Amino acid sequence: MDSVYLSIIKSDYGREITKTRKFQKIRKLFDLRKKNEYTLDDQTWNDFDMDKVFEKLDRTYSSAGEASLYSMLRNPLSDENDLKMRGDLVQTLMDDSNLREKISLISYELHWDKKSSFIDMIENDLIINKPKFYIYTLLGKILPIVFLICTFINIQFIVALLSLGFVNVIINNTERKNVKSNGIMYLRKIINASKSIRKIKNPAIDYHKKTIDTILNQIKAIDSGTSFISFANIWGGFFEVLALLFLLEESSYYAISDKINNQKDLLMDLYYTIGELDALASMASFKQTMAGDYSKPKFIKDIQLNITGGIHPILKKPVPNSISINNHGIVLTGTNMSGKSTFLRMLGINILLAQTFYFVLAKSYEAPFFNIVSSISPSDDVTQGKSYFMAEVESLFRVIKATEKPLPVFCAIDEIFRGTNPIERIAMSAEILTYLNNGTTLSIVSTHDRELTKILKDDFDFYYFSEDVDSKTGLSFDYKLKKGISQTKNAIKLLEYMNYPKIITEKAFKRAEKIDEYSKN
Numbered sequence: 001m002d003s004v005y006l007s008i009i010k011s012d013y014g015r016e017i018t019k020t021r022k023f024q025k026i027r028k029l030f031d032l033r034k035k036n037e038y039t040l041d042d043q044t045w046n047d048f049d050m051d052k053v054f055e056k057l058d059r060t061y062s063s064a065g066e067a068s069l070y071s072m073l074r075n076p077l078s079d080e081n082d083l084k085m086r087g088d089l090v091q092t093l094m095d096d097s098n099l100r101e102k103i104s105l106i107s108y109e110l111h112w113d114k115k116s117s118f119i120d121m122i123e124n125d126l127i128i129n130k131p132k133f134y135i136y137t138l139l140g141k142i143l144p145i146v147f148l149i150c151t152f153i154n155i156q157f158i159v160a161l162l163s164l165g166f167v168n169v170i171i172n173n174t175e176r177k178n179v180k181s182n183g184i185m186y187l188r189k190i191i192n193a194s195k196s197i198r199k200i201k202n203p204a205i206d207y208h209k210k211t212i213d214t215i216l217n218q219i220k221a222i223d224s225g226t227s228f229i230s231f232a233n234i235w236g237g238f239f240e241v242l243a244l245l246f247l248l249e250e251s252s253y254y255a256i257s258d259k260i261n262n263q264k265d266l267l268m269d270l271y272y273t274i275g276e277l278d279a280l281a282s283m284a285s286f287k288q289t290m291a292g293d294y295s296k297p298k299f300i301k302d303i304q305l306n307i308t309g310g311i312h313p314i315l316k317k318p319v320p321n322s323i324s325i326n327n328h329g330i331v332l333t334g335t336n337m338s339g340k341s342t343f344l345r346m347l348g349i350n351i352l353l354a355q356t357f358y359f360v361l362a363k364s365y366e367a368p369f370f371n372i373v374s375s376i377s378p379s380d381d382v383t384q385g386k387s388y389f390m391a392e393v394e395s396l397f398r399v400i401k402a403t404e405k406p407l408p409v410f411c412a413i414d415e416i417f418r419g420t421n422p423i424e425r426i427a428m429s430a431e432i433l434t435y436l437n438n439g440t441t442l443s444i445v446s447t448h449d450r451e452l453t454k455i456l457k458d459d460f461d462f463y464y465f466s467e468d469v470d471s472k473t474g475l476s477f478d479y480k481l482k483k484g485i486s487q488t489k490n491a492i493k494l495l496e497y498m499n500y501p502k503i504i505t506e507k508a509f510k511r512a513e514k515i516d517e518y519s520k521n
Contacts, residue, residue, distance in 0.1 A: 002105060005105055005108045005109065006101060006105055008108070009061075009101055009104045009105060009108060010101065012059065012285070013100075013285050013288065014285055014288035014289050015285075015289060016056065016059070016289065017058070017059045021054070021055060021058070021066070023051055023054075023070075025063075025116040025119070026054075026066045026067055026070050027067075027070055027074075028067070028116060028119045028123065029067035029068070029070070029071055029119060029268065029271065029272065029275075030067070030070055030071040030074050030075075032119070032122060032123060032268060033071065033268055033272065035074075035075060036075045036076075036077075036078075037078070037405065038075075038076055038078055038371045038372070038405070038407060039074055039075050040073070040074050040075070040076065040352065040372060041373070041398065043374065043375070043395055043398065044348070044372060044373055044374045045074065046377060047345070047348070047374040047375070047376035047377050047412070047414075048345050048348045048349055048352070048374065048376075049314070049345060050073065050349075052314050053073075053313055053314055053349060054069070054070060054073065056286070056313050056314050057069065057073075057282065057283065057286050057313070058282060059281075059282040059285040059286060060107065060275075060278045060279055060281075060282045061104060061107040061108040061110075061111065061278060062107040062108070062110040062111055062112065062193075062274075062275065062278050063110075063111075063112050063113040063114075063116070063118075063186075063275075064107070064110060064190065064193075064271050064272070064274050064275030064278060065107050065275045065277075065278025065279050065281075065282060066275070066279075067119075067271070067272070067275055068271075068272050068275030068276045068278065068279045069275070069278075069279035069282060069283075071272065072276070072279060072356055072357075073352065073356055075356075076352055076355035076356050076372065077355055077356065077369075078355070078369045078407060080299050080369075083355065083356075083358050084358060085207070086280070086356075086357060086358060087296070087357060087358025087359060088358075089204055089205070089280055090280050090283045090284050090287065090357060090358070090359075091284075092204045093204075093280055093281050093283075093284035094284040094287060094288060096202070096204070099200070099202050099204060099205070100281050100284060102200055103197070103200070103205075103277045103278065103281050104278070104281050106193050106196045106197055106274075107193070107274075107277070107278035107281070109189075109193070109196075110189050110190065110193040110274070110278075111189075113186045117183040117185075117186055118183045118186040118187055118190065118271070119183075120183060121183030121184065121187070121260070122183075122264050122267060122268060125261050126178075126253075126257040126258075126260055126261055127178055127257060128254075128257050128258045128261065129254055129257075130254065130258075132250070132254045133251055133254035133255050136171070136247045136250045136251040136254065137247075137251045139164065139167065139168060139171070139247060140168060140247025140248065140250065140251050143164055168247055171247060171250060172247070172249075172250065175249075175250050175253075178253065184226055184229055184253070184260075185229070187222070187226055187260075187267065188226040188227065188229065190267075190270060190271055190274065191216070191219075191222075191223055191226060191270075193274050194212045194215075194216060194270055194273070194274055195216070197209065197212060197274060197277065198212050198213065198216075205277065208273055208274075208276070208277055211269070211273050212270065212273055212274070215266050215269055215270045215273070216270075218263070218266055219259075219263055219266055219267070219270075221255070221256060221259050222256050222259050222260060222263065222267075225252040225253070225255050225256030225259075226252070226256070228248045228249070228251075228252040229248070229249045229252050229253065283357050287359065290361065293311065293361060294359045294360060294361050294362075295359065295360060295362060295363060295364055295365065296358060296359060296360075296365075297354035297358065297359070297360050297365040297366070297367070298364075298365065298366045298367075299354075299367065299368060299369060300366055300367065300368055301368060302326075302368065303368055303408045303440065303441075303442060304324070304325060304326040304327075304366070304367065304368075304442070305323070305324070305325040305326075305347070305351075305366070305367045305410070305442055306323075306324045306325075306326075306364070306365070306366040306367070307322060307323060307324075307347065307350060307360070307362050307364070307365050307366075307367075308322045308362060308363045308364040308365075309321075309322055309362050309363035309364070310322065310323075310346050310347065310350050310360070310361065310362040310365075311346065311361045311362065312342055312345060312346040312349065312361075313349060313361055315342070318346075319339075319478070319479040319480060320362075320363075321343060321346065321479075321480065321481045322481070323347070323463070323481060325442050325444065325461075328437070328459060328460050328461045329433060329436070329437045329441075329442070329443040329444065329445070329456075329459065329460045329461070330443070330444040330445070330460060330461055330462075330463060331444075331445055331446075331447060331452070331453055331456060331460045331461070331462050331463075332344075332444065332445065332446040332447070332463055332464065332465070333446070333447060333448070333450075333453065333462065333463075333464040333465075333485050333486040334446075334464045334465035334466060334467070334486045334488075335465075335467055335486070335488065335490055335491055337467070337477065338465035338466060338467050338477055338479070339465040339477060339479040339480075339481075340414065340446040340465055341376060341414050341446070342479070343465070343481060344374070344376060344412040344413075344414055344444060344446065345376070345412075347410075347412060347444065348372060348374055348410070348412050349361075350362055350365065351367065351370055351372055351410055352372060354367070355369060355370070355372075367410075368407075368408055369407055369408075370407060370408055370409065370410035370442070371402050371405055371407040371408065371409045371410070372409075372410050373398055373399045373402045373409055373410070373411050374399075374411060374412040374413070375392065375395040375396050375398070375399060375411070375412075375413045375414070375416075376412060376413070376414040377414070388418075389417070389420045392416075392417055392418070392420075396413070396416075396417075396432060399411045399413070399436065399443075400432070400435070400436070403436070403438070403440060403441055408440045408441060408442065409436075409440065409441040409442070409443075410441075410442050411436065411441060411442070411443045411444070412443075412444050412445075413443065413444070413445040413446070414445075414446050415446055415447065415448070416429045416432075416433070416445050416446075416447055417429050422449070422451075425449065426449050426451050426452050426455070429445075429447070429449070429452055430452060430455045430456060433445060433456060433460070434456070434459060437459050437460065450485070453485050461483075462483070462484055462485045463481050463482060463483055463484070464481075464482055464484055464485055464486035465477070465479065465480070465481065465482070465486070466478070466482065466486060466488055467488070467490055468490070492505055492508045492509055492512065495508070
């Protein structure tokens with residue numbers, strides 16, 4: 001069977017894998033474990049369309065791998081040595097197919113915990129009942145052995161043995177819901193996978209092996225208890241009759257349920273550690289897919305961002321863009337669909353990749369470690385009675401609070417305060433952006449407000465994306481970043497292309513000219 005799995009693994013390497021992903025389950029490990037100081041919050045994750053990015057990166061073979069990859073992306077690192085170790089291991093897995101395939105094979109055999117039973121077990125306490133452990137040990141181990149021995153002396157003891165068996169069948173049926181825990185079965189698979197990783201002789205994974213050793217030494221009782229439960233379920237339940245007679249599962253369950261409850265953090269660490277190796281093998285496969293369209297980041301102390309030829313990972317034909325942000329913030333202008341939001345996401349995703357896996361999808365990258373926060377797609381919440389404007393206010397306040405932490409902030413803001421009236425929008429936007437442009441923040445904001453560009457001209461640099469509209473093809477974009485401020489009025493031209501009544505478009509052009517003239521004066 002291993003040869004079949006290995007064939008699949010070799011075939012999968014270097015290509016995207018299509019599979020069903022349930023993010024509510026994938027993210028549970030992240031939700032349960034301790035976060036670091038610069039965890040990517042839900043708003044920023046959603047702003048960058050990270051579910052879609054995750055699908056592009058994910059080539060894992062196990063639930064542990066999926067969960068660990070998600071956790072790694074949500075917890076960017078801020079120590080270059082730790083980051084470099086992770087990046088070096090990804091490179092080793094690219095270069096050493098033997099090591100990569102051993103890890104992937106172990107992950108493939110661990111496979112999927114389809115009902116998230118292990119994480120559910122960690123999330124919800126198991127039933128603890130020590131008296132049941134002693135009773136089931138008596139009924140399942142001591143008495144059956146005594147009656148078996150006595151049967152050889154006097155055949156009449158067979159009645160007592162059968163009666164005991166009948167009692168144990170009733171106990172088994174009563175306890176089935178508690179003891180037949182898929183969570184415990186998957187935990188057993190996690191322990192077995194950990195032991196398999198520990199046997200791999202390769203110094204590249206010594207850190208992971210030491211972590212596994214430390215954890216396994218502390219959970220020996222759980223290891224022993226889950227092995228008894230696993231015994232009853234091997235070979236399609238071949239030994240289930242013996243397990244039933246001796247109440248192996250029941251006594252083992254109540255022997256370790258308190259230990260599982262008390263050592264949840266260790267069990268999650270073990271789950272994460274073996275999943276991390278699966279995730280790193282997945283990143284090796286992704287980098288292989290990119291065929292050289294990536295480079296190592298250079299981390300500096302100066303608060304600036306220099307990126308050359310940066311691309312977005314989920315676009316089939318991405319247009320590379322470059323930018324240098326130093327001392328000044330950036331204001332982006334241009335019509336909708338011209339590429340502003342995609343550019344913001346491209347920058348954010350590459351900063352995240354730099355700080356999680358030590359590579360970027362660009363020809364070059366130079367920046368410090370950032371605290372990454374964004375306000376691109378805040379949404380109203382009818383159930384909470386929250387307006388779009390209120391969602392924007394809360395979203396931008398996150399950015400302001402982020403500046404209180406030691407790391408400099410990279411913040412991407414799309415269509416700032418689009419949910420309120422023009423006068424207050426411009427006033428608030430100007431003051432917030434001026435506040436953020438304080439030397440510890442790199443802010444890049446898109447806007448349609450020409451007035452805002454005038455107010456910010458001394459402290460911000462200006463770039464734009466442009467488009468063309470003609471009567472044959474309609475809108476066309478080159479998606480290339482340009483220096484300056486967009487001067488086009490192609491939105492009205494698009495109405496012409498869509499055959500809006502001429503009276504609307506002609507008057508719209510005249511009104512726009514009057515407004516433009518008024519704003520100049």
